[in-house]
Amino acid sequence: MLNIGLTGGIGSGKSAVSERLDALGAVVVDADKIAREVVEPGTEGLAAVVAEFGEGILREDGALDRPALAAIVFDDDSARAKLNAIVHPAVRARSAELIEAAGPEAIIVNDIPLLAEGQMAPAFHLVIVVDTPADVRLERLVAARGMNPEDVKARIASQASDEQRRAIADVVIDNSGTQQQLDSAVEMVWTERITPYAANIAAGQAAEPVPPVDADAWQRVEARLRVAVEPSGGVVSHHSEGFDIDAGAANADEVQGALSRAGWFPVDAETYRSADPDVGYRVRALWNASR
DSSP states (O other), X not given: OEEEEEEEOTTSSHHHHHHHHHHHTOEXXXXXXXXXXXXXXXXHHHHHHHHHHOGGGBOTTSSBOHHHHHHHHTTOHHHHHHHHHHHHHHHHHHHHHHHHHHOTTXXXXXXXXXXXXXXXXXXXXXXXXXXOOHHHHHHHHHHHHOOOHHHHHHHHHHSOOHHXXXXXXXXXXXXXXXXXXXXXXXXXXXXXXXXXXXXXXXXXXXXXXXXXXXXXXXXXXXXXHHHHHXXXXXXXXXXXXXXXXXXXXXXXXXXXXXXXXXXXXXXSSSEEEEXXXXXXXXXXXXXXXXX
């Protein structure tokens, strides 16, 4: 299973990319959609939100009054944290159910607006950022949704900056042009990066031929390796030629399993490489090198 994180700021066109990936064959797990589902009338989530914020956040028909709730939490960090503590665990649980149901060879696209803000990027095999200049986003949101320009500027300012999102991106899709240009860009990423990556993971093999090393990507790669192996006792270190991972004899099997789940596979007795056709780094398994 290839697990992708997809993000972009408000008005970036992330939903259009998500829809195109869905049409190409991905299983899309939409965090915003799930967040709405878990607070529908009759759910435990809505009951918990009402218990925290009062019945004033309900409409007459018993559904959540989203503008009323937004007015409470938008400028109040404490209130927003309380809301997130209710909604986020429910969203994670429902997302996990959908991912499990998709099957082991699925390509999962997790559509997450606040992926950068939540520091979730290392948990995914690949992160795609939809990048659109702020002035274009402003113009589109005012024209398409009838939003107030000042409200749009406030929403943009409240989210991660474009630079922060680019810093976590393995793939940046530019959406400053036409819908046709966007579709073409998505299809190129699907053909050249996503499907080969997924096929390599399904086959349990590293990418061939070995791609060149992207010197700017090492921090993203290191963060993923740490998230993958540290819970199993692996220790990651970076050097000019790639990465070393050490593990005690008792933890070696668990660390190897964690590497495989993260998309890294052995190419010889001491070396692992990524299934990602754009990642050329090598990982040396010190538990084998020391034998």
